[in-house]
Amino acid sequence: MLPITPTDFTPWASLGGGILIGLSAVMVMALFGRIAGIAGITAGAATSDDRGWRIAFIAGLIAAPLLWLVASGAMPEQTVSGNLPAMGIAGLMVGVGTALGSGCTSGHGVCGLARLSGRSLAAVITFLVFAAATVFVLRHVIGGAV
Amino acid sequence: MRPFFGFLSGLVFGIGLILSGMADPAKVLNFLDVFGAWDPSLAFVMGGAALTAFIGYRLAWRQSAPVLLPKFDIPTASEIDVKLLTGAAVFGIGWGIGGFCPGPAWTALTLGAPGTLIFVPMMLIGVFAGRRLKSI
Numbered sequence: 001m002l003p004i005t006p007t008d009f010t011p012w013a014s015l016g017g018g019i020l021i022g023l024s025a026v027m028v029m030a031l032f033g034r035i036a037g038i039a040g041i042t043a044g045a046a047t048s049d050d051r052g053w054r055i056a057f058i059a060g061l062i063a064a065p066l067l068w069l070v071a072s073g074a075m076p077e078q079t080v081s082g083n084l085p086a087m088g089i090a091g092l093m094v095g096v097g098t099a100l101g102s103g104c105t106s107g108h109g110v111c112g113l114a115r116l117s118g119r120s121l122a123a124v125i126t127f128l129v130f131a132a133a134t135v136f137v138l139r140h141v142i143g144g145a146v
Numbered sequence: 147m148r149p150f151f152g153f154l155s156g157l158v159f160g161i162g163l164i165l166s167g168m169a170d171p172a173k174v175l176n177f178l179d180v181f182g183a184w185d186p187s188l189a190f191v192m193g194g195a196a197l198t199a200f201i202g203y204r205l206a207w208r209q210s211a212p213v214l215l216p217k218f219d220i221p222t223a224s225e226i227d228v229k230l231l232t233g234a235a236v237f238g239i240g241w242g243i244g245g246f247c248p249g250p251a252w253t254a255l256t257l258g259a260p261g262t263l264i265f266v267p268m269m270l271i272g273v274f275a276g277r278r279l280k281s282i
Contacts, residue, residue: 005172007185017166018191022198024159029203031151033212033219036159038249043273050215053152060156061252067157068164076164079172080259086243091251091265093240095272098248100280101233102221105247106159108234109192114199115220122226127238128178134242135178 004139005079025111028057037107039098101127148214160253166191169253171245178242229280 028036032053038061045054068076081087098104101123103112108127112120160169167173168191176185211217241247246254246265254262 014190018194020162022195026202030206056149056152057156064160080261090244091268095269096276097237099276126234130238131242
């Protein structure tokens with residue numbers, strides 16, 4: 001794990017970005033009648049009968065930093081851990097967990113809560129608690145050993 | 147039409163992730179670090195997104211069908227079962243290690259950090275393993 005990178009509290013940018021994410025979820029519902037869960041769209045892009053728009057959606061996600069670059073003159077700020085084994089395990093767990101649990105931060109956290117789904121609320125509480133506990137253990141118990 | 151609007155929706159989602167800070171694992175990990183370098187910004191992301199979707203969904207559902215497909219296809223399961231909670235827990239641990247959930251992992255691909263280039267293929271392998279596990 002990298003040393004802890006300090007970040008600023010950005011309520012307005014975060015709220016604005018959140019509204020855009022919500023807007024995208026509404027577009028997917030109004031246009032395609034589907035939940036904008038990225039884990040589900042990812043799986044559907046490979047296996048669904050209707051793959052085209054899902055592949056295009058993921059292409060849109062991948063293209064977003066380029067639009068950001070054009071609009072702001074700089075690539076988005078990002079600090080990714082260089083601990084490759086840890087990142088591999090993290091990726092595997094995110095994939096398995098979102099598939100088994102039928103959703104991720106967007107599918108359960110945004111779309112599920114917007115539908116007032118009890119299942120999604122249970123999932124959101126569970127993944128937030130486990131994620132916070134993981135960070136606590138890695139940063140404050142093991143102390144950056146990963 | 148469908149690929150165009152799919153792309154546009156993904157682009158809006160991705161810009162939202164970047165603007166909000168959710169695309170930066172450092173910010174995500176600090177949000178999760180409640181007893182340390184806590185940065186509560188991401189609560190505003192989830193709040194803003196869920197509230198916008200809450201209102202927008204109700205407007206969208208006034209139509210009898212979505213614009214580009216014949217019918218709405220919305221999850222109907224209501225049972226809180228072991229698979230849901232186990233999956234959410236496993237996802238949470240992975241999210242806490244890497245700071246990436248699936249959306250930000252895709253947007254990060256363009257920046258090409260080595261950690262991302264490992265994370266995304268492993269996530270895809272995990273998705274297919276997880277789907278098999280779910281169907282058992």
